[in-house]
Amino acid sequence: MAKSQVAGKKSAKDWPSGVDFAGAYDALQKMLATYEKDFNVMPNKAGRYWLETKHPAYKGKPLLFAGVSLHKSYVSYYFMPIYVKPELAKNLSPELRKRKQGKCCFNFAAPDAALFKELKQLTRTGYDCYQNKSFLSAMDDMRKAGTKKKAAAGAH
Numbered sequence: 001m002a003k004s005q006v007a008g009k010k011s012a013k014d015w016p017s018g019v020d021f022a023g024a025y026d027a028l029q030k031m032l033a034t035y036e037k038d039f040n041v042m043p044n045k046a047g048r049y050w051l052e053t054k055h056p057a058y059k060g061k062p063l064l065f066a067g068v069s070l071h072k073s074y075v076s077y078y079f080m081p082i083y084v085k086p087e088l089a090k091n092l093s094p095e096l097r098k099r100k101q102g103k104c105c106f107n108f109a110a111p112d113a114a115l116f117k118e119l120k121q122l123t124r125t126g127y128d129c130y131q132n133k134s135f136l137s138a139m140d141d142m143r144k145a146g147t148k149k150k151a152a153a154g155a156h
Contacts, residue, residue: 020110081126
């Protein structure tokens with residue numbers, strides 16, 4: 001997505017100094033675009049670019065691989081492999097760990113070459129995991145285990 005399209009959501013002149021949401025969005029989207037051939041691009045809305053599996057992997061539906069979303073105050077990079085396999089996060093640098101929100105989201109206000117390089121390597125590792133069918137079935141196994149726990153708790 002071109003910077004002008006991303007910037008259409010909020011004018012760059014309205015952003016604080018040192019902020020480059022369009023640059024961060026474009027760099028992260030470009031990083032993910034290299035994987036388009038192996039994933040479906042979810043319907044592209046202004047300021048949102050998401051890749052999901054081409055085959056059912058969770059509740060009979062495709063599973064999100066990764067995505068980039070432009071928000072009012074930051075750009076988010078969503079990375080589902082780290083949700084399914086939390087040990088992927090064990091070697092995150094302290095700097096990237098500071099950007100992590102929740103289980104699988106990283107927020108940025110501007111491009112950061114060092115952190116984006118680290119995310120690129122992490123994304124490649126996650127991609128390799130997603131090529132393994134047993135990894136994808138782990139997500140559905142997690143869902144099934146959670147459903148059984150809820151049912152057991154409700155029966156008491």
